[in-house]
Amino acid sequence: MLTHVTSPTGARSPINQFAHYRTFPEASNKTVVGFNVDTLYSLAQTDLAAxxxxxxxxxxxxxxxIMQIIDGWNNVPAAPGARTVGGAGGVFGLVGPEWEGTLPDGVTRIDVPTSIALIGGRIYTAGPDDYAAVHALQDQLSLVPLSAWGTHYTPPTDVPLEPGVQDTPVPAQIKRPDRGGVLQPAQRTPPHEPTGAR
Incomplete structure (x- = not known):
């Protein structure tokens, strides 16, 4: 599983942390259907339930x-990027379906209709000579829980692993009654009619 690690390691990372691809992926890599050949990826699995x-x-x-937000049903509720935001970057608040409240000033709200989501980040890279510049940008991407905003938040570096997950087939994990099923957060939000990426 892509998140069954204690800290970011290669193309894997714990929930709510980025895994950065530091080189162009090989054609044999099937993590996503088809990787771009001119971007470096930064991927994060997120849990927005709390x-x-x-x-x-x-x-x-x-x-x-581009930072493509992909919900639990594989729809794209938002995709902030060069086309929609420009080159200034920004701070985007990913908000799950059950949260009510106000985000800090200056934060662009993105409502995600499921409490699990994937961030598919991609940054243009003009070849291996450009890697160092893109790595510096990747290293400035961050994910901070709202409750830790404004603090010197550092993602945990020793996330505990759940015993048996690595050796349990994915279909069995999805159906596990003791966890309510891995997809329970998505199941609480029935499939919806996509409104189109913003």
Whole structure:
């Protein structure tokens, strides 16, 4: 499983943390259906059940970038990026369906209709000679729980692993009654008619 690690390791990371691809992926990599050949990826699995997550994107200048938000039903409620936001970056509050409240000033709210979501981040990369510049941008991406906003938040570096998960087939994990099923947060939000990416 992509999140069954104690800290970010290669292309895997715990929930609510980024895994950064530092080189172009091999054609054999099937983590997503088809990787771009001119971007470096930053992927994060998120859990929005308890509270919003604040996604910070640094200024990107003229460089193409996108942070595609993919909900539990594989729809895209928002995709902030160079086309929609420009090169200034910004702070985006990912808000699950059951949270009520107000986000801090200056935060752009993104309502996600399921409490689990994937961030598919991509930053244009002009080849291996451009890797260092893109790595510096990737390292400035952050995910901070709303309750920790305004503090010197550091993501946990030793997330406990649930015993048996790595060896349990995914269908069995989804159906496990003791956890309500991995997809229970998505199941509480029936499939909806997508409104189109913003």
């Amino acid at each position: 509270e919003p997550l604040l996604l910070t994107v640094p200024p990107m200048g003229d460089r193409y970038w």
